[in-house]
Amino acid sequence: MAAGARMVQKVSSTRTFARIAPHVIPAMDRTVHRLTRGKVLLSAQMLPGLILTVRGARSGQLRTTPLACMPTPEHGDGTWVLIGSNFGRTGHPAWTANLLAHPDDAVINWKGHDIAVRARLLEGAEREEVWQAALTFWPPYATYQARVEREIRLFRLERRATS
Numbered sequence: 001m002a003a004g005a006r007m008v009q010k011v012s013s014t015r016t017f018a019r020i021a022p023h024v025i026p027a028m029d030r031t032v033h034r035l036t037r038g039k040v041l042l043s044a045q046m047l048p049g050l051i052l053t054v055r056g057a058r059s060g061q062l063r064t065t066p067l068a069c070m071p072t073p074e075h076g077d078g079t080w081v082l083i084g085s086n087f088g089r090t091g092h093p094a095w096t097a098n099l100l101a102h103p104d105d106a107v108i109n110w111k112g113h114d115i116a117v118r119a120r121l122l123e124g125a126e127r128e129e130v131w132q133a134a135l136t137f138w139p140p141y142a143t144y145q146a147r148v149e150r151e152i153r154l155f156r157l158e159r160r161a162t163s
Helices: 003-012 015-035 094-101 124-137 140-147
Strands: 049-055 062-068 079-084 106-110 113-121 153-159
Touching: 015 062, 049 094, 062 094, 079 094, 079 124, 094 113, 094 153, 124 140, 124 153
Parallel strands: none
Antiparallel strands: 049 062, 049 106, 079 153, 106 113, 113 153
């Protein structure tokens, strides 16, 4: 692993990062993504990233959130895993409640392409297998989990047919 990647992992594991990053990184990602018409997502320079659009669990309004993701080619072309780490903060991120409420009504923007997806919360042995892959993919997830009492939610997103 490159020294730069190790440094970013170390910094992203800190409590200071957890306090600041949720306010700065998504705003930067949304702005750059909009200005480049979906071609660039700044945070994707370190981790693969996508833009998730799903209806709010309570409001019903469309919510757009830039997220790191873990593409999973071993499960076929067009599947992704989202990790609801919330940067190691106490509560589940709002987008996870939105996916739980509207699992069949989500769209991602992946590398500039809008793709309709179905979300499924991972549980049991499948969750554990994917969690171990996530820890290999981005080791700071272990620090995030150690910081919180809740179990970090994992979702698998799969392409769905559009009408």
